[in-house]
Amino acid sequence: MNDPLAAIAELPGVPEAVQEAREAVDRLYxxxxxxxxxxxxxxxxxxxxxxxxxxxxxxxxxxxPVRLGEVTDPVVQGALRVSAELGRLGKTWRSAPRQVLARLHTLAAAGLSAEPGRPRTAPTGADPLGLGPAPGPEETAVRMSALAGLVTGTTKAPALVLAAITHAELAVLRPFGTADGVVARAAGRLTLVEHGLDPKSLIAVEVGHVDLGDAYAESLRAYLKGTAEGVGAWVRHCAGAVVLGARETTAICEALSR
Structure with a gap:
């Protein structure tokens, strides 16, 4: 049986990075x-x-200011709405990922898109990470179908690998044309939760991506090359983000214990 994710999981440096992330999550839990x-x-x-x-x-x-509800920017508000909804979308994600992605985009893009929740049918100029032009609608549709198959299928690969590929595909395809990054990161987090690495949704993995600075966009550009080296670099980056996200959540725990 073809299992492309299992092959990705064996790329150089990936098993070690995934193991380090797993250990960081276990320590937090x-x-x-x-x-x-x-x-x-x-x-x-x-x-x-x-x-x-x-x-x-x-x-x-x-x-x-975000905590106090003082930020009205539509991107921030969209990210907050998406975050609040994730806990209700888990079971549907594993069976109907396109439905979940449409819902996530509807929440993320309110006030930003004329057609929230609808895949784009034309080229998009949206490129907040400087990745270059997104694929056209036809290629995007084909790759989105393949992604849905990965999410609903079975694999021997760790959850982190599936989450990384889900995140990357959505980030580079930009299937909606607005707020795609918010949707991509939410889908990645949802995958970590539903596939067992972080079942209580404790890991602030998005903070980990921010903490890694320019490496976030650089690793996505490496992924875009489609080489084993580039894909491996992105998965290793995602593992590093989980480690840093676990560190952030540990700090939350320590603050509460005081």
Whole structure:
């Protein structure tokens, strides 16, 4: 049986990076604060993740005004709506990913798109990460069908690998033409949750991507080359973001314990 994700999981440096991420998640899940306050930690992680996702989309605002509801920017508001909805979309994600992506875009692109939730039918100039032109609508549709097959299919690859490929495909294809990055990062996080790496949605992985700075866009450009080296570099980047996201959530736990 063809399993392209399993092949990606064996690329140089990927098994080690995935293992490091797994160990970081396991250490976090053993934190004593999570025995009683896991929902609080998850909520704070979601807030920080939404702020970070908006920052990666080009709207970088401080956390406290976001927490206090003082930021009205539509990108930030969209990221917050997406983050709040993720917990209700898990089961549907594994069976009907296109439906979930349409819902995520409807939430992310309110006030930004004339047709939120609808795949684009024309070229898009949206390129917040400087990746270059997005594929045309026909190629995008074919690759989106392939992505849906990966999400609903079976694989021996770790959840992190599936999440990384899901994230990258949505980020580079830009299937909606607006707020695609917010949707891509949400889909990546949802995959980590539903495929067992982070079942309580504690990891602030979006913060990890921000903390890695220019490496986020650089790794996506490497992925775009389609080479084994480029794809491996992106998956290793995502593993690093999980490690840093776990560190961020550990800091949340420590703050609550004080």
């Amino acid at each position: 053993g934190h004593r604060v999570l025995r009683r306050r896991s929902p609080e930690v998850s909520a704070e992680s979601a807030l920080r993740g939404a702020r970070a996702s908006a920052a990666l989309e080009g709207v970088d605002v401080p956390l406290e």
